[in-house]
Amino acid sequence: MNEKLFLRNPEETELGRKIIQHSIILIHKIGFEAFTFKKLAEEITTTEAGIYRYFENKHRLLLYIVDWYWSWQEYRLIFHSNNIKNPEAKIKKAIQLLSAHVEDDMTTDHINEKLLYEIVMCEGAKSFLTKHVLEDNKAKLFKPYKDLCARIAGFIKEYNPKYKYPYSLASTIIEMAHSQKFYMQNLPSLTDFGGAKDEKKLASFLENLIFSSIKV
């Protein structure tokens, strides 16, 4: 993780890991706007000042967990596409991993991936929709997201080296996988997917969107 995200590395102490674990639970429960360091401190029986020693403010903490999520997604993609040769299959795997229902991973003790996925769906955009996005970008705080995007863009370029918009298409896939899911659950008339059962339809929509564009 980028060292500029925190004042003290939360992975290195018991308290730090508790901050991460419970910030995920609490943001998921009450939303990022209502989330405060004071409420978090109460949950883990420490003090507000205790949390400020780890994170400058709650936005940095959001960035930390969002970055963690994108790094995890890229790791999963590397792992699952490792032994695939065919670029078409690699792209399909990426779509499947991004649009399928996420379950708690269990390999990471203090991070609940299912909750984290839902946080990124509901709050993820707030990590860059700020007045200081350019500064944050200079500090490389969006690197995990950009790396994932570049990896998928790479698959697209393998599939069709002449396609003109691999990066925009890759960011479109990632963003739509999350925002169509959000619409599905909250504003369904913006989608063609009815209940929560329709998760395979989202993957079909994305596959159709991508492959018809990049078809050689």
Add this chain to the structure above:
Amino acid sequence: MNEKLFLRNPEETELGRKIIQHSIILIHKIGFEAFTFKKLAEEITTTEAGIYRYFENKHRLLLYIVDWYWSWQEYRLIFHSNNIKNPEAKIKKAIQLLSAHVEDDMTTDHINEKLLYEIVMCEGAKSFLTKHVLEDNKAKLFKPYKDLCARIAGFIKEYNPKYKYPYSLASTIIEMAHSQKFYMQNLPSLTDFGGAKDEKKLASFLENLIFSSIKV
């Protein structure tokens, strides 16, 4: 405008119109997070309490101006697609209107459409990324966005009645027109568009994306 958005209709009084006019200027200048009713009150030499008579809170005010924007975009689309018969041309017109650089309209005295467009690009998602999105949706607060989406979905259905995802594709166009523009200006490595000059490339990307998917 939906009456639930405000406590007192800002269109009906001088002060109300000043609130709208200067909230657009101020949100554009300092961002929605830093924007407060107190700062706005200072700008227009009224009091904080004066603004609270019009809007319950700053989120409702954001929703008001965002809804105004989507209604304006739909009006523009109706106006410009009115005498077009060909569904392909209608879709192209929609893409063009959504992805082109917006200039101040001048027909509306107190609303600067250029600034409003930039606000929707940077802050628009915050209007629905909340814990009360379902309630707000029940109160029909997202109707203008959904209407625009449904209109574009209608064009898509005209073009190809068999295409399976007209609503998701329509919301994808609208969202990407704004978010790719944001990326272009702030996180360019997520796109294939270099400087601000590349605005026609965004339209080409979207046209390619849409028409290759819905091609009969």
Add this chain to the structure above:
DNA sequence: TTTTAATGATAGTAATACTATTTATTAAAA
């Protein structure tokens, strides 16, 4: 003219987002 409605001015509160200071604990050096 009287009533109603909108605005203005002032004050007050609980919560938020921090910062600073002091106190306690632990670890290393003398």
Add this chain to the structure above:
DNA sequence: TTTTAATAAATAGTATTACTATCATTAAAA
């Protein structure tokens, strides 16, 4: 073993935010 130094925790405090309440003033409608 005692002193010193570094680290962490606890407490307190501040400016700002997001409101609510009250009351006087002005303007428009009945």
